[in-house]
Each structure stands twice: as C-alpha cells, then as structure tokens.
Amino acid sequence: MGIYTVNIVGESHYQDEIERCEAGELVDLRPEPGNRFDRRAIRVVSQADETIGYLPRDGFLTRLIIDEEKPVFALIEHITGGTPDRPSLGVVLNCATGGDGLEACRERGWSSEEISAKFPGY
Template sequence: MSVWWWAAAAAAVVVIGAIFHSPRDRYAGVRASDDRQDAEATVGEADDAERSFLLDVVGETMRNVDGSSRQQILTRCRAGDPVELRPEPTNPHDSNAVAVYVSGRQVGYVSRQKAPRILRDIECSRIIFVSVYKVSGGTKEKPSRGIVLYVAVRA
C-alpha cells in the first residue's frame, strides 16, 4: 500500500483518539514547563501500557502555503483541542517531517530532532491521542505565540 494511505489511516487514528480521550480527565497533575527547551519530557504513566509526554511545536511564526497566518490560527486554539499529526514524506526539507494541524489548519511542525520518533509512532499506530496542552505568548512582552502538545502513546 502507498505511504499516503498509511499516513491517512494513522492521522485518522490520531484524530479519533483525540475525540474520545480527555487528557484533563485521565492525566491530572501534568504541568508544562514555561521554558520551551524543556517542554518535551515524560510527564507520567497512565498505566503500564502507555506513556505520555509534552511536545513542543516549531515553525509557528511561518505562513502556510495558502498564505494564512499560523499566529492568527493559534489565537483560536485552546487547551484540550484535538490535534492531527500529518506525515509529509515528500517535504523537500525533511522526508521525516510531521505537520501539526488544529481544526484542520496547520500551526507548525514537530521539530526535526523529534520527527523520526513521532513518525515511527504514527506508522506503528502507537499514538493514542494528541491535544493542545498550552498556547503561550500573544502578550506585549512575548507577541509571538507558541504551542505545546500533549501526546499519549502505547508503550
């Protein structure tokens, strides 16, 4: 089967998981770091079969191919919103690229360093759900917005 079919199937699993699971209900007490460098860390174990972590998104200040502003899209994002991770195997900059979508609109990418692992998790259907954990910025002191994801995967 083609890579696109597998990517579409994996994306559907991610979105469906986000709809039926609430990280607030299942993982109380998870806190995001205010330091974006420390945003990704294992934050807890729901049980022996799954693990969860926070994942920082990159490229939020860029514009999308259609000209839309990712910063403007982020103004409508809220904690708990479901997230879709879409592999981009034909991305000219990185064949392991994984785009991040909220409400069907791209808000950025998984970092180049983390993308290979996330891509393997998607391809192996290990991702249970992904949601927005925190949107930061948008203030006078920090005008650019950023986003941190909450990811739960099968161990």
C-alpha cells in the same frame, strides 16, 4: 506507552491559525514525506484542518511515528505568548501513545468509530 509534553516549531508562520485554537483541542500529527525541506516532517493540524506548526525534527515522537509507525494522540496543552513581553504565540502539546492515547481521546468525547477512523488498528 506514555504521555509526553512537546513544544512545536515553526509557529511564527501560523499565528492567525493558532489564535483560533484552544487548550484541550485534539490535533492531528500528519507525516509529510513529500515535504521538500524535510522528508521526515510531521505537520501539526488543528481541528479546523489548519496547520499550526511542526513536531521538532528528529525528536522521539518523530521517530516513533515515522520509523515505528505507531499512532500518537495529541492535544494542545496550552498556548504560550500573546503578551507585550512575548507577542508571538507558541503551542505546547501533550502527546500520548498506546492505551494512554486512547484514554485521552475517549475522555474528550471521541467515539470508538472516530478513533478507529483516525488511527486504524485501534
């Protein structure tokens, strides 16, 4: 169990979608076993059901989600860029596992039913 900070990748393809996101927003981490480029891809999806990027390939969280089938709760820690020096937007996530993840969801107002629906077994 723990809380981890991770920069997502591929954001350059999802700039419009990222503009609609905000810090503190919970996101879904959705494995894509049918992804033709990477069968271990994990898509990061906003509350508006829009892709905003992917978890880094072969990272710790990818192994945890795919190999160990553990739930990982994630929220947008902050959005980077959007300045003249760095116009492209980036996304930094806070990802939590186990009890830390459950507590993070509860703090953001998720009901037990919503948590159970999104993360069976919790």
